[in-house]
Amino acid sequence: MKVHPYLNFDGKAEEAFNFYKSVFGGEFVGGVSKMGDAPGIENLSDDEKNRILHITLRISDDLFLMASDIVPSMGHTLIEGNNNYISLHPTSKEEADRLFNGLSAEGTIEMPLEDTFWGAYYGSFKDRYGIYWMINFDYNNPCVEE
Incomplete structure (x- = not known):
């Protein structure tokens, strides 16, 4: 079994992952998917359409860091905490x-x-x-x- 950390952001996933890439190196796996790439999102604002649906940074052969942004209009709320x-x-x-x-x-x-x-x-x-x-x-x- 492999374990890969999955992070959520409030509109800053792409910025954060570019920062993490500058520290770790590595490459984004599978490109960067935006909310606007998904079907059925016509009612999202332009800001929400531009948020990250999924991003993966390969840090090593055994570790991938993954993330997405929340979508406030869908009821998502980000709560930062020290539980992870x-x-x-x-x-x-x-x-x-x-x-x-x-x-x-x-x-x-x-x-x-x-x-x-x-x-x-x-x-x-x-x-x-x-x-x-x-x-x-x-x-x-x-x-x-x-």
Whole structure:
């Protein structure tokens, strides 16, 4: 089984994913689908027709980040909260620094990236789009090459 985080935005999915692409690299898989591409949406406003129906960013062979925008006229409401985090586990301290610094730009840092009692280099933050992230480089991970 693979698990892929799926994020919702209020009209900022495309902007957020272009930002995430600038940090992670990778490519959008299958293009970018807009609400206006779907059938039966004639009554949506131009703003809502231009919102993201679905977007996927391939971050690695095993991880895809996916998202869509909500559609307020269909009764959707976005509630930002700390009940979901995306936990990234880089294979080097340098990669942890790069990801943390890139993704937290203009965001709110909860815990600075630092060595922890559990043997990891860890930090957490909310990015500028309201998405919560954890960066955890585990010094004791046997999969990490020295």
